[in-house]
Amino acid sequence: MSTDAPPTEPAPGSVPVLEEQTPPGAHRFWSVRRVPAALLALVLLAGAGLLLYDVASVRAGRPGMHWRRVLADDLATRQLDDVVVLVGAAVAIALGVWLLVLACTPGLRAVLPMRRGADPLRAGLRREAVETVLRDRAVAVAGVRSARVRARRHKAAVRAVVHFRELGDVRADLDAAMRDAVEELGLARPPRLSVHVTRSSRKG
Known part of the structure; x- marks a missing residue:
């Protein structure tokens, strides 16, 4: 005769882990128009x-x-x-x-919603702020002389001008820096990154 093992109870103070959680607050903000x-x-x-x-x-x-x-x-x-x-x-x-x-339609396409938890408060970032953050992080990469960023709802295009170092090395560092910056922004729907690196024609 077989007996089923009794269900194990969670230890005191432990928090049950959910297998899947859907992040709320991914919808756009409604414009008052x-x-x-x-x-x-x-x-x-x-x-x-x-x-x-x-x-x-x-x-x-x-x-x-x-x-x-x-x-x-x-x-x-x-x-x-x-x-x-x-x-x-x-x-x-x-x-x-x-x-x-x-x-x-909700409107306010210039405001990108951020992730939120159980707190009912919603927050968003304007595209200009996203572009400023990504541009500042891009010019901080070694070898980047200047950078231009164009942020959309689903895509962020980064164009950097390099004045020293190999293009491949700068591209790899820039990709990593942009991915980290987008993750730190906490957007509900992170935009896809498109990174373009070109060599500066200015000498010296």
Whole structure:
């Protein structure tokens, strides 16, 4: 007769280790989009105010605004396949699609989200800050005269100019320095690195 071994209990003070953990907070930050909202609010406010003024003027016994009467007569006589009607409809559709895209996308592409743990606080780094950190770490590598960094959401391109040492050695050190710098930034989705090394044409 076989007996199953009793389950072992964790030692006091030990912390259970999870096999897989998904880092939260990898989504982009949502933009408040003050400028599009302010422009739309101003357009709606101006249109509503103009229509209310016209309605009040008609109720007071005065004729309606000339532009509204001309527009109503023009729309009543134009066909649906008229060029002006088609252009106006296309512009209205384009504006509507643009507003829907703004409402359904988070925006703030210039802010890269950072990793977080159980703390509900979220943090992010602007691309300019990422480029500055990577550029400072790149010029600290022996042999690098200058460096340019262009950080995107999924990729960071580093272009360094070397004035001494072998290009292969500088490239290896620069790759290691950039990987360490990206890891230390703590980004939720670290960008892919693209490192290019060229020899300086300046002598001396």
